[in-house]
Amino acid sequence: MDNKDNFIKRIVKTRGMGQVITVAFGLIPLCIVFGILNPIFFSGQNIGNLLRQIAPILIIGIGQSYVLITGNIDLSIGSVVGMSCMISATLMTKGVNPLTAIIITLITCLTIGIINGTLVSICKLPPFIATLGTMTIARGIAQIVNNNYNTDSIGEGARGFRDFFYYGKTIGLYNTVWIAIAIWVVFNFILSKTRTGRHIYAIGSNIEASKLSGVNISATTTKAYLVSSFCSCTVGLIICATSGMGTMDAGNSYEMYAVAASVIGGVSTLGGQGILLGTIIGASIWGVLQNGLQFAGAPVAIRNIVIGIIVVVSVLLDVVIRTGTFRFRKLSKP
Amino acid sequence: MDNYIVKAKHISKSFSGVMALDDVSFNLKSGEVLALLGENGAGKSTLMKILSGVYTRDEGELEIFGKQVGNITPKKAQELGIAIIHQELNMCAHLTVMENIFLGREIQNAGVLSNHEMTKQTQKILDQLGIDISPDTIVGTLSVSKQQMVEVAKAISTNAKILIMDEPTSALTSREIDELFTIIRKLKNDGCGIVYISHRLEELKHIVDRVTILRDGKYITSLDFKETSLPEIISYMVGREIKEKFPRVECKRGKKILEVKNLNAGPMVRDINLDLYEGEIVGIAGLVGAGRTETTRAIFGVDQKQSGEIILDGKPITINKPMDAIRAGIVLAPEDRRKDGLCIRLSIRENLTLPNLDRIINKFGVVNKNKEKKLVEEAIDNFQIKLASMEANADSLSGGNQQKLVVSKWLARKSRVVIFDEPTRGIDVAVKVEIYNLMNHLKQQGIGVLFVSSELPEILGISDRIIVMCEGRITGELNVKEASQDKILEYATRFETKKEAVGL
Ligand SMILES: Nc1ncnc2c1ncn2[C@@H]1O[C@H](COP(=O)(O)OP(=O)(O)OP(=O)(O)O)[C@@H](O)[C@H]1O
Ligand SMILES: [Mg+2]
Numbered sequence: 001m002d003n004k005d006n007f008i009k010r011i012v013k014t015r016g017m018g019q020v021i022t023v024a025f026g027l028i029p030l031c032i033v034f035g036i037l038n039p040i041f042f043s044g045q046n047i048g049n050l051l052r053q054i055a056p057i058l059i060i061g062i063g064q065s066y067v068l069i070t071g072n073i074d075l076s077i078g079s080v081v082g083m084s085c086m087i088s089a090t091l092m093t094k095g096v097n098p099l100t101a102i103i104i105t106l107i108t109c110l111t112i113g114i115i116n117g118t119l120v121s122i123c124k125l126p127p128f129i130a131t132l133g134t135m136t137i138a139r140g141i142a143q144i145v146n147n148n149y150n151t152d153s154i155g156e157g158a159r160g161f162r163d164f165f166y167y168g169k170t171i172g173l174y175n176t177v178w179i180a181i182a183i184w185v186v187f188n189f190i191l192s193k194t195r196t197g198r199h200i201y202a203i204g205s206n207i208e209a210s211k212l213s214g215v216n217i218s219a220t221t222t223k224a225y226l227v228s229s230f231c232s233c234t235v236g237l238i239i240c241a242t243s244g245m246g247t248m249d250a251g252n253s254y255e256m257y258a259v260a261a262s263v264i265g266g267v268s269t270l271g272g273q274g275i276l277l278g279t280i281i282g283a284s285i286w287g288v289l290q291n292g293l294q295f296a297g298a299p300v301a302i303r304n305i306v307i308g309i310i311v312v313v314s315v316l317l318d319v320v321i322r323t324g325t326f327r328f329r330k331l332s333k334p
Numbered sequence: 335m336d337n338y339i340v341k342a343k344h345i346s347k348s349f350s351g352v353m354a355l356d357d358v359s360f361n362l363k364s365g366e367v368l369a370l371l372g373e374n375g376a377g378k379s380t381l382m383k384i385l386s387g388v389y390t391r392d393e394g395e396l397e398i399f400g401k402q403v404g405n406i407t408p409k410k411a412q413e414l415g416i417a418i419i420h421q422e423l424n425m426c427a428h429l430t431v432m433e434n435i436f437l438g439r440e441i442q443n444a445g446v447l448s449n450h451e452m453t454k455q456t457q458k459i460l461d462q463l464g465i466d467i468s469p470d471t472i473v474g475t476l477s478v479s480k481q482q483m484v485e486v487a488k489a490i491s492t493n494a495k496i497l498i499m500d501e502p503t504s505a506l507t508s509r510e511i512d513e514l515f516t517i518i519r520k521l522k523n524d525g526c527g528i529v530y531i532s533h534r535l536e537e538l539k540h541i542v543d544r545v546t547i548l549r550d551g552k553y554i555t556s557l558d559f560k561e562t563s564l565p566e567i568i569s570y571m572v573g574r575e576i577k578e579k580f581p582r583v584e585c586k587r588g589k590k591i592l593e594v595k596n597l598n599a600g601p602m603v604r605d606i607n608l609d610l611y612e613g614e615i616v617g618i619a620g621l622v623g624a625g626r627t628e629t630t631r632a633i634f635g636v637d638q639k640q641s642g643e644i645i646l647d648g649k650p651i652t653i654n655k656p657m658d659a660i661r662a663g664i665v666l667a668p669e670d671r672r673k674d675g676l677c678i679r680l681s682i683r684e685n686l687t688l689p690n691l692d693r694i695i696n697k698f699g700v701v702n703k704n705k706e707k708k709l710v711e712e713a714i715d716n717f718q719i720k721l722a723s724m725e726a727n728a729d730s731l732s733g734g735n736q737q738k739l740v741v742s743k744w745l746a747r748k749s750r751v752v753i754f755d756e757p758t759r760g761i762d763v764a765v766k767v768e769i770y771n772l773m774n775h776l777k778q779q780g781i782g783v784l785f786v787s788s789e790l791p792e793i794l795g796i797s798d799r800i801i802v803m804c805e806g807r808i809t810g811e812l813n814v815k816e817a818s819q820d821k822i823l824e825y826a827t828r829f830e831t832k833k834e835a836v837g838l
Binding site for chain 2: 204
């Protein structure tokens with residue numbers, strides 16, 4: 001009994017948990033409302049689909065959370081998703097075997113991550129500008145690889161590829177969901193249990209103090225951007241597997257969905273705060289809204305507006321909560 | 335064989351053409367406390383930042399533990415056994431005490447952080463220092479003085495043999511200062527060499543063995559503390575003698591300027607009543623955390639008031655935001671210069687003109703460059719702010735010069751009441767006198783001066799009337815003629831005893 005109490009207390013006290021619990025309480029009524037509006041919402045099949053819809057958003061959300069916690073932002077996510085989709089599809093239509101295609105795609109995407117990290121931490125460009133640049137570059141590459149056309153079908157040879165990333169199921173869950181779970185587990189571990197993770201929080205909280213404590217700022221920043229481009233790459237492959245071809249507009253405005261998932265889940269855009277458990281909830285709220293509104297017959301435009309409002313409101317709530325009950329004292333010594 | 339653990343020879347460093355250090359040498363022995371002294375901008379912090387790897391020197395040699403060392407980084411300095419407590423707080427607000435203390439040198443086990451081990455060690459250090467906080471408190475929720483103690487704990491936890499403390503006491507309470515001194519003495523006995531920087535010269539006698547004095551980036555002299563005296567040290571620092579540390583001018587008390595009635599604003603401002611007359615300086619004394627800053631903020635309209643009346647020159651005024659106060663003629667030079675006092679990324683010129691824009695713009699809102707230049711030059715001249723150029727960032731000024739900038743930006747403006755919150759913190763002796771003169775000058779002009787200070791000698795030396803606060807209430811008022819340190823302390827510690835509440 002006592003032990004259990006302590007355990008619960010420890011969980012609640014974990015960094016960022018309060019915010020996560022708050023939004024989790026937002027998620028539940030949302031599901032109930034959609035469940036009442038449409039009984040099919042809770043059917044096994046819809047839940048399966050819902051999870052598969054959430055998975056890619058969770059993955060890019062994890063990448064964006066890493067970058068946001070360092071106090072930066074990655075706007076190139078959507079374009080890297082598109083680039084990953086187009087490069088892998090083009091290669092496979094040219095008969096390259098899927099594994100080789102994946103490796104080449106991954107290398108290209110990670111290069112963008114390294115460029116982002118270098119521009120931000122070594123060249124000291126504002127992250128907004130630096131990643132706006134790579135966003136345009138990556139989208140350009142996505143368009144150039146197949147001469148400004150969507151690719152043909154990636155064909156029968158890629159059957160296994162499509163099953164692995166999208167259509168297949170393992171122990172009752174779609175593989176896409178398993179991939180998201182695996183990525184979450186690994187990156188959550190790194191963020192919460194390793195030195196790299198600690199340094200990611202530290203530089204987001206106070207870059208000067210971290211530098212003076214001997215933290216390698218550029219390496220840490222670059223690692224965060226690498227995680228982000230790795231996640232985007234994975235999502236690009238999932239989209240390629242889903243449609244069976246490369247589409248040039250794949251991943252459009254995904255960077256914003258990634259920000260939405262992170263911020264709704266309590267990751268602060270100012271850096272230093274947030275946990276990946278929150279990103280799960282953020283991505284779920286995003287998914288439930290999309291799925292539920294779709295069922296309710298709301299057009300895409302309305303869904304966009306609703307999600308936009310939710311993002312703004314959750315940031316606002318975040319600010320109110322933080323300044324209301326948890327105001328930081330002044331930090332600099334007078 | 336000497337036992338010098340640091341030998342710095344002919345060190346020079348310039349920032350965009352301005353010499354911050356010019357051929358400076360100094361030595362540190364093991365088992366001694368060396369006070370590094372000098373006016374604001376003398377180059378003390380710069381020299382220590384070179385030693386701890388924050389800046390690289392332009393010229394000169396550095397020998398640590400008898401070995402020549404080339405360029406060092408913060409990491410390399412750590413490995414060499416050098417730890418530094420910087421003049422400005424450097425903490426990650428969102429991380430815990432433990433995480434901050436071990437930042438950059440986390441203990442791991444097979445690639446995984448050993449939080450348990452680090453928490454244990456942190457607890458040990460905190461106990462040793464007598465700091466009553468838990469290792470997993472989020473640092474941002476601690477008071478400034480507690481954060482400062484965490485900085486101390488962090489430096490000590492590295493087991494450094496060379497410890498640099500850049501104004502560690504400027505944000506500490508007297509009890510914490512005592513604890514710090516005990517620790518310093520212990521470290522000294524363990525053979526550490528400590529460089530100690532402070533503008534509170536009275537505290538040197540408790541710990542210091544030797545002093546090294548810099549002036550304008552140049553080495554002046556090194557003296558054994560026992561064989562010198564404060565006046566001698568001061569004359570080396572300033573280059574001339576300072577006759578009166580607390581100049582006092584007598585004025586006739588005139589009519590009432592400001593009256594604050596039943597002011598309430600949160601737990602730290604409870605039922606405050608105070609008056610301020612022409613021709614007097616009122617000092618607000620109290621321990622750190624007594625609600626003095628909060629009171630000034632409430633009067634100035636920064637924080638929300640629950641109730642209370644403010645009467646200026648006989649007329650009740652409403653102050654809901656700082657602009658209301660400024661319009662009415664009440665200005666505040668805040669305590670935390672980097673956070674509340676300055677826009678540190680703007681130039682010195684822009685900082686100075688920010689609260690005075692209305693005086694230098696024409697009726698279309700365009701700034702008159704000539705007027706601006708004149709205003710800035712006057713202010714810089716009045717306070718002798720040491721700067722590279724008025725276009726340099728406020729950030730590039732030395733700590734004390736930043737403080738001068740905060741004060742001077744308000745004084746370029748005509749006001750009825752000027753509130754100073756810890757105006758001399760981190761300021762050298764000579765400039766302190768300048769600031770006192772300035773307050774006296776205001777007093778002679780019939781402007782009301784209210785000032786908060788934690789340094790009792792200064793409160794006693796400058797104010798005409800002293801108000802003492804404790805736990806958000808005014809617990810006493812003293813005329814300076816009847817006041818003494820003991821009396822002030824007695825009022826300052828009139829806590830509402832906890833026993834009463836428990837005994838209910
Ligand atoms: N990063 C910087 N860029 C430009 N100038 C600088 C920088 N750091 C220090 N300076 C200049 O170097 C000189 C010495 O500054 P330093 O901070 O070492 O003084 P200090 O002796 O520590 O003064 P204080 O007692 O006020 O802290 C000052 O004139 C300051 O303006
Ligand atoms: Mg200094």
